[in-house]
Amino acid sequence: MRFCFFALLLLLPAFVLNAQNKxxxxxxxxxxxKEAKAEFTRFEKEHGAFIQTKNTRMHYLTWGNASGTPLIWSHGSLxxxxxxxDVAPNxxxxxxxxxxxxxxxxxxxxxxPHEVSLYHIADDLKELMDKLKIEKAIVGGWSRGGYISTAFYDAYPNRVLGLVLxxxxSVNMNTYYHQMSPEKLDSTLRKIEKDWPADTSYASELEAYYANYDTSSGGNQFNLLAWITKNRKDRWAISPGVIDLFHMRFAKQWSNNILRFTRAPLFAESMSILEPKIVYRNxxxxxxxxxxxxxxxxxPFEEENSALQKQHPAFITHKIYPDTGHNIHYESPQQFIQDLTVFLKKVKAHHKIR
Incomplete structure (x- = not known):
């Protein structure tokens, strides 16, 4: 459960003591x-780095030794x-x-500052591979990151050992919405707009840290700091500007992304026009x-994923996770690790890698 720590401070007397350490x-x-800041700095020194690409100064993390099989991962939205x-060490x-x-x-x-698309991120990944002297890699991602991985395969198929989606x-993003009647789609998008959480910003990084601190987990949760950034008003927020990049702030924007994608900004348009059935034809x-x-x-793309697998039975493994939400690696980390372990063996066998 997420807990607003500073709201509690307004309700409790200033000298209420912590029951354990007084x-x-x-x-x-x-x-x-303070502890989280120090640990975040240490972790970044060991695992973090930046690359200046044609598009941006991109941050990335690495775990393991370069002698391993590279897995280049693109995250989901927000x-x-x-x-x-939690899964990288395994x-x-x-x-x-x-x-x-x-x-x-x-x-x-x-x-x-300029318009970008999923394919621009693919270009950034290619530059990163060149910098790290990686000829080929397994490329993968979760949710929107899966679409980035598909765009990368479309742009640079000869740099790919395999894909984890x-x-x-694996299916055009708007498939589900295109199956709705106009009335159903309109009501769905209006509900999304109504239920969309308001932008929240904080006067300090410390406030933002504790507003999003998970009291049920404990510890300093230093990696939470990776989500917190200053916005254009010099306040602290979670991924400021991203919803506008996605063109997903209002129902009308969602509608254009789905039905009139040439009216949407390039980043949103690139998400809508990406058609895996075409990208993976060969x-x-x-x-x-x-x-x-x-x-x-x-x-709900089980049927579409099954159809794609049947077109390429020698290459595609379609793994269903029953009773599991969108974020598999968070909800079922052990199964996720096991499936990627088995997949690595398949990739090595296919490419005759020892």
């Missing part, structure tokens, strides 16, 4: 934040490379060299499609 709550908040934080044990990027507006990578990138590398199924599945 430290005033505000002092405990500052101490945890997250960043730290989304693999992926390294399985034989991967894990590289997780932050793309535009997420983590420590700014939104470029976690609930994204598929010649292994692909792992991770497909969660749940009662409220907003990407």
């Amino acid at each position: 430290t005033p709550i505000l002092e405990r908040a500052k101490a945890l934040y 997250t960043n490379g730290y989304e693999l934080f 992926l390294v044990k399985a034989g991967y060299y894990v590289i997780a990027i932050d793309y535009y507006g997420h983590g420590q990578t700014p939104i470029p 976690e609930d994204g990138g 598929l010649n590398v292994p692909v792992l499609i991770l497909d969660p199924v749940s009662e409220n599945d907003f990407m």
Whole structure:
């Protein structure tokens, strides 16, 4: 459960003591934040780096040794490379060299001043591979990151050993919406707009840190700092500017993304026009499609994924996760690691890699 720590400060007397260490709550908040900042700095020094591409100064994380099989990962919307934080060490044990990027507006990578698309991110990935002297890699991602991975294969197929598509990138994004009647689509988009959380910003990084601190987990949760960035008003927020980059602030924008994508900005248009059935028509590398199924599945693409697998049975593995939400690597981390471990063996066998 997310907990607004500073709201509590307004309700409690200033000298309420923490039951365990007798430290005033505000002092405990500052101490945890200071600890988180120090650990974040240490972690970044060991795992973090930047590359200046043609488009942006892109941040990325690495885990493992460059002698492993490279897995270049693109995250989902409103997250960043730290989304693999809990599973990366076990992926390294399985034989991967894990590289997780932050793309535009997420983590420590700014939104470029010029128009960009999923294919611009693919270009950034190619530049990163060149910098790290990686000839070929397994390319993968979750949700929107899966579509970035598909765009990369479309642009640079000869740089791909295999693909991991976690609930994204294997079916056109708007397929589900196109199956709705105009009336149903309109009501769905209006509900999304109504329920969309308001932008929240904070006067300090410390406030933002504790507003999003998970009290049920404890610890300093230093990786939370990767989500917090200054916005244009010099306040602190989670991924500021990203919703506008996605063109998803209002129902009308969602509608244009889905039905009139040439009216949308380039980044949103590139998401809508990406058609995996075309991109993968001449598929010649292994692909792992991770497909969660749940009662409220907003990407119910089991049939489409099954059809794609039947077109390329020698290359595509379609793995269904029953009773699982959109974020597989968070909800079912052990199964995620196991499936990627098996997939690595398939990729090595296909390319005759020892």
